Amino acid sequence: MKCRACAQKAVIRLPSHNSAFCPGCFDRFVLSQTARAIEDHRMLTPEDHVLVAVSGGKDSLALWEILSRLNYRTTGFHLDLGIGEYSAESRGHVESFASRHNLPLVVESLRESVNGSVTDIAHATRRPACSGCGLAKRYFFNRAALATGATVLATGHNLDDEASRLFGNLLHWHDEYLAKNRPDLPSLSGLSKKVKPLVRLTEKEMASYAFLRKIPYVLKECPHSTDAKQLLYKKLLNEVESASPGTKHAFLFGYLERIDRLFPMRLEEDHEESPSGRCEQCGEISWTPVCSFCRMKEKVAKDLEKDGLIPLPKTAP
Numbered sequence: 001m002k003c004r005a006c007a008q009k010a011v012i013r014l015p016s017h018n019s020a021f022c023p024g025c026f027d028r029f030v031l032s033q034t035a036r037a038i039e040d041h042r043m044l045t046p047e048d049h050v051l052v053a054v055s056g057g058k059d060s061l062a063l064w065e066i067l068s069r070l071n072y073r074t075t076g077f078h079l080d081l082g083i084g085e086y087s088a089e090s091r092g093h094v095e096s097f098a099s100r101h102n103l104p105l106v107v108e109s110l111r112e113s114v115n116g117s118v119t120d121i122a123h124a125t126r127r128p129a130c131s132g133c134g135l136a137k138r139y140f141f142n143r144a145a146l147a148t149g150a151t152v153l154a155t156g157h158n159l160d161d162e163a164s165r166l167f168g169n170l171l172h173w174h175d176e177y178l179a180k181n182r183p184d185l186p187s188l189s190g191l192s193k194k195v196k197p198l199v200r201l202t203e204k205e206m207a208s209y210a211f212l213r214k215i216p217y218v219l220k221e222c223p224h225s226t227d228a229k230q231l232l233y234k235k236l237l238n239e240v241e242s243a244s245p246g247t248k249h250a251f252l253f254g255y256l257e258r259i260d261r262l263f264p265m266r267l268e269e270d271h272e273e274s275p276s277g278r279c280e281q282c283g284e285i286s287w288t289p290v291c292s293f294c295r296m297k298e299k300v301a302k303d304l305e306k307d308g309l310i311p312l313p314k315t316a317p
C-alpha cells in the first residue's frame with residue numbers, strides 16, 4: 001500500500017480518511033489535524049501560556065510534545081494520585097519526558113494534600129473512586145493554572161473520548177453535560193479556559209503517533225478505572241466505525257456544528273452561576289464558603305478519626 005501524499009510505502013491505514021500514510025506524512029497529518037482543531041475552535045493564540053495536564057498516558061504526553069513542536073509556550077502539570085505502581089510509573093514517564101525535552105513541569109501529590117489515599121476518599125465520600133479523583137483533578141488543574149499564570153488548560157482527550165462521552169450523554173439526555181460536551185470551554189470568573197486539541201484524532205492514531213515518535217508512556221490501566229459504560233460506548237462506536245468508516249468523526253463534529261444552536265443560553269447561564277468567592281480554607285475560587293475539595297478533605301479526616309486511624313504521613317509510600 002502506498003502513502004496517499006508521497007507514494008512511498010505506507011505504514012498506517014486510516015479508513016476514516018480513506019488514506020494511508022508513510023511515517024513522515026502521518027507525522028504531518030497529526031500536526032495538521034491538531035493545528036486545525038486549535039484554529040477551528042479558536043483554542044489558542046501564539047501569546048497563550050498553555051498548562052498541559054499530563055497523566056503519563058500516550059495522549060497527554062503526545063499532546064505536550066505536539067504543542068511544543070507547534071511552538072506554543074507550555075508548562076506540564078501532573079497530579080500524582082498515589083495509586084501504587086500505576087502512579088509511580090505514570091509520574092516517572094512524565095518526569096523523564098519533561099527533563100528529556102527540557103520543559104517546565106509542576107507535580108502535586110493527592111495523597112499528601114488530602115492526607116489519605118484514593119481508597120480513603122472513596123470510603124469517606126461513599127462515592128466511586130473515580131468521582132473523588134475527578135473532583136481532585138479539576139481542583140488541582142485550576143489551581144495550577146492560576147499559580148503558573150497559564151492562560152489555558154489543555155487536556156489529552158481524543159476523538160474516541162469525546163464521541164463516546166457524547167454518545168452516553170445523548171443516551172441519557174444529560175442536558176447540562178451535553179452543553180459542555182465541546183473541545184473548548186471559555187474562561188469563567190477566574191477559572192481557566194479549557195481546550196482539547198486532539199479532538200480530531202482517534203485513540204489508534206495517537207497510539208501510532210506515540211510509537212513512531214518513540215514517546216514512552218504508561219501501559220498499565222488505573223486499577224480503579226472500571227467505567228464499564230464508557231468502555232462499552234467506545235466499543236459500540238468502533239463497531240459502527242468499522243462498518244462505516246468516518247461515522248465517529250461525523251457524529252461528533254455534526255454535533256459540534258449544532259451545539260451553539262442547541263444550547264445558546266447554556267454558557268451564559270453558567271456565567272451567572274460561576275463562582276464569585278474564595279474558599280475560606282484554601283483560598284481557591286469557590287461557589288460555596290468552603291470549596292468541594294476542602295469539604296472532601298474534611299470528610300476523609302473525620303472518617304479516619306472515626307475508624308480510630310491516624311491520617312497517613314505526608315509522604316507517599
Ligand code: AMP
Pocket residue numbers: 052053054055059060077078079080081137154155156157
Ligand atoms: P482521563 O480522565 O484519565 O481519561 O484523562 C483525560 C485527560 O486528563 C488526560 O489526557 C490528561 O490530559 C488529563 N489527566 C488525567 N489524569 C491526570 C493526572 N493524574 N495528572 C494530570 N493530568 C491528568
Ligand code: ZN
Pocket residue numbers: 279280281282283284290291292293294295
Ligand atoms: Zn478549599
